[in-house]
Amino acid sequence: xxxxxxxxxxxxxxxxxxxxxxxxxxxxxxxxxxxxxxxxxxxxxxxxxxxxxxxxxxxxxxxxxxxxxxxxxxxxxxxxxxxxxxxxxxxxxxxxxxxxxxxxxxxxxxxxxxxxxxxxxxxxxxxxxxxxxxxxxxxxxxxxxxxxxxxxxxxxxxxxxxxxxxxxxxxxxxxxxxxxxxxxxxxxxxxxxxxxxxxxxxxxxxxxxxxxxxxxxxxxxxxxxxxxxxxxxxxxxxxxxxxxxxxxxxxxxxxxxxxxxxxxxxxxxxxxxxxxxxxxxxxxxxxxxxxxxxxxxxxxxxxxxxxxxxxxxxxxxxxxxxxxxxxxxxxxxxxxxxxxxxxxxxxxxxxxxxxxxxxxxxxxxxxxxxxxxxxxxxxxxxxxxxxxxxxxxxxxxxxxxxxxxxxxxxxxxxxxxxxxxxxxxxxxxxxxxxxxxxxxx
Amino acid sequence: xxxxxxxxxxxxxxxxxxxxxxxxxxxxxxxxxxxxxxxxxxxxxxx
Numbered sequence: 001x002x003x004x005x006x007x008x009x010x011x012x013x014x015x016x017x018x019x020x021x022x023x024x025x026x027x028x029x030x031x032x033x034x035x036x037x038x039x040x041x042x043x044x045x046x047x048x049x050x051x052x053x054x055x056x057x058x059x060x061x062x063x064x065x066x067x068x069x070x071x072x073x074x075x076x077x078x079x080x081x082x083x084x085x086x087x088x089x090x091x092x093x094x095x096x097x098x099x100x101x102x103x104x105x106x107x108x109x110x111x112x113x114x115x116x117x118x119x120x121x122x123x124x125x126x127x128x129x130x131x132x133x134x135x136x137x138x139x140x141x142x143x144x145x146x147x148x149x150x151x152x153x154x155x156x157x158x159x160x161x162x163x164x165x166x167x168x169x170x171x172x173x174x175x176x177x178x179x180x181x182x183x184x185x186x187x188x189x190x191x192x193x194x195x196x197x198x199x200x201x202x203x204x205x206x207x208x209x210x211x212x213x214x215x216x217x218x219x220x221x222x223x224x225x226x227x228x229x230x231x232x233x234x235x236x237x238x239x240x241x242x243x244x245x246x247x248x249x250x251x252x253x254x255x256x257x258x259x260x261x262x263x264x265x266x267x268x269x270x271x272x273x274x275x276x277x278x279x280x281x282x283x284x285x286x287x288x289x290x291x292x293x294x295x296x297x298x299x300x301x302x303x304x305x306x307x308x309x310x311x312x313x314x315x316x317x318x319x320x321x322x323x324x325x326x327x328x329x330x331x332x333x334x335x336x337x338x339x340x341x342x343x344x345x346x347x348x349x350x351x352x353x354x355x356x357x358x359x360x361x362x363x364x365x366x367x368x369x370x371x372x373x374x375x376x377x378x379x380x381x382x383x384x385x386x387x388x389x390x391x392x393x394x395x396x397x398x399x400x401x402x403x404x405x406x407x408x409x410x411x412x413x414x415x416x417x418x419x420x421x422x423x424x425x426x427x428x429x430x431x432x433x434x435x436x437x438x439x440x441x
Numbered sequence: 442x443x444x445x446x447x448x449x450x451x452x453x454x455x456x457x458x459x460x461x462x463x464x465x466x467x468x469x470x471x472x473x474x475x476x477x478x479x480x481x482x483x484x485x486x487x488x
Contacts, residue, residue: 018451028444050444057442065451072455077462085466136463136484172465176473198473243473319480322452326481327459334467334478341466353468398453399479401467430479438448 002068003395004032007435008300013067014434016395019322020066023438028054074328081381082132085336087343087354088123090115090152091144095180096220098212100247100273100281106144108345108358114149115346120156122367123344128167138195140174142343142354147181157193174198176243178212180220182227187234196239199228203244203256203270211247211281225263232265241316244270247281251290254298261305261313269316272425274407283421292428299432303439320433331385334401338364338380352380355406362409379415380405388416394423399430454483461485 001016004024011029013022024032027046031054034044041051061067092113094106106112124139131137139160141153153175160171172195179199190197201224202208209219232240242265246253253270260268272291275282283291302318305311335341338352345357348367356362365372383405385397394400403418403426411419463484 013445015451017453019449019453020447020451021449023446023448025444053443054445057445060442061445061447066447069451072453074455075457075460077460079462082462084462134462136465138466316480321480321482322449324482324486325452326454326464326478326483327461328453328455329460330464330481330483331453331478336466337468340462341468354473401478404468433479441448 001393001395002032002036004029004036005431007431008439010435010438012431012434012438014395015061015066015069016398017071018065018069019325019398020061020069021322021434021438022061022066027051028057031055032058072328074332077329077333079133081339082134083127083130083340083342084134084136085138085140085341086123086127087140087142087341088115088120088156089143089343089345089354089357090120090141090146090156091149092346093148094143094145094178095148095215096145096178096212097215097217100211100245100275100279102274102355103144103357108144110358113346115152117152117155119344119346119348119367120152121159122348124156124160124163126344126350126367128163128169131167131169134169136170136172138172138174140176142176145178145181146175147177147179147186150181150186154189157189172196176200178220179224179227179231180214182231187227187231190231191234191236191238194238196241197231197235198241198243198269199224199231201225201228201242201244201260202246203250203253204259207250207256208244210249211245229264239267241267241269244268245273246270247273247275248283248287249281251287251294254294254301257298257313257315258301261311266313267316268313272422274404274411274419274422276411283425285421288421288424291425295425295428295432299436303436306440317429318433318436320430320437322437328398331398331401333384334403335405337405338377352376353406355404356409359409383416388418390416390418390423394427396423396427396430399433400426458485 003014005012011024027050030044030046031041034041092107097105174196175194176198205221208221212220214220242260343351343354350364351357385391385402391397391402403422407419467478
């Protein structure tokens with residue numbers, strides 16, 4: 001399978017199954033597009049002799065396995081499937097009332113609840129026992145808002161450090177926080193112990209305050225920005241992301257990216273909201289053309305900004321390193337929800353991921369129970385880009401890895417039917433990422 | 442080749458030394474809502 005597209009002045013050709021990337025002149029691009037669409041290459045409006053030269057180039061690429069290459073076979077994961085990553089819901093409560101919150105403003109459609117240390121401790125024990133031969137494990141302190149259960153967060157990190165020695169493993173703790181309840185003591189601890197911090201901040205003050213009010217209805221921007229700046233200033237070389245959300249209210253989200261860089265942040269991830277069509281904030285098919293243009297504008301701004309160390313920044317979805325990227329098995333398996341990755345609620349229930357929490361049909365089990373539901377795990381294991389009809393013929397499959405499975409269930413209608421709007425946006429971002437890679441070479 | 446320039450040779454790793462399972466779960470990195478692997482690093486390469 002091949003995919004050709006234009007990015008700025010570049011004519012780009014991807015060989016999907018091998019990952020090879022070629023840049024084409026205008027004649028070759030016209031010929032390849034004709035072939036891709038099933039048309040006669042000699043009808044592409046290119047001189048016959050030139051078409052023959054392009055076809056010769058294609059033959060040369062085919063011989064080197066870099067054009068329309070065969071689908072490779074991925075080895076199975078060494079040691080079999082094991083749980084290596086856990087989202088710990090330490091607080092089903094939040095001090096914000098974000099209008100687009102997937103977690104029903106923190107309680108996940110259930111009771112407001114904080115995770116007792118004993119439950120978190122059992123969850124970490126469970127992770128150790130189920131992680132098989134995996135050396136590197138991940139635990140995200142998540143909510144709601146995890147800082148609302150701060151003492152337990154600290155206790156869990158201390159316990160995790162004991163388990164690392166006991167089991168000869170490494171835990172990368174991360175925290176996803178809105179920063180409202182940060183203080184100096186928490187900042188010091190986070191910057192010492194957390195491998196990565198994901199900070200929720202949407203960009204411009206007016207956008208953020210309209211969508212992320214506090215419990216009493218006031219804007220949260222000022223306190224979050226001040227705390228986030230302080231937190232990031234102390235992180236040194238450690239990872240962080242400013243993680244914003246855009247909705248139909250700010251389709252001009254480039255302005256939010258610019259605002260975030262103006263505040264001094266360099267690691268930025270702005271995500272499209274995913275909500276039901278009838279939500280006043282959801283993204284709809286009629287918004288896609290506008291969003292595509294915004295990604296193009298963001299890409300152009302990104303390339304220019306990165307030419308100077310003073311304005312350099314990183315955008316999560318434009319990161320692309322073909323040589324250092326993941327192996328085929330990872331690209332096929334994707335997020336690992338339900339098999340490599342689970343979420344644990346404050347009362348010890350286990351779900352395939354944080355987005356499934358509260359969906360009883362998808363509950364895998366409990367820390368108190370003997371076994372996880374093997375039928376649900378089998379559903380996830382059997383659902384990947386090689387098995388899904390909508391993915392196996394998609395050129396983006398090895399870059400996207402099949403999309404969010406929770407969004408597939410919630411908004412696509414089934415585990416194996418990805419959310420179409422998310423697919424469109426993913427393909428657009430990947431084209432930008434590849435184009436940026438070409439531009440920056 | 443006259444009309445095509447290879448920028449990146451075949452790079453999707455599928456050999457016997459792959460699939461170690463040590464890489465980060467993609468959803469844990471930054472997004473928490475969308476699954477992307479193109480922007481992830483191979484755990485072996487990172488070392």
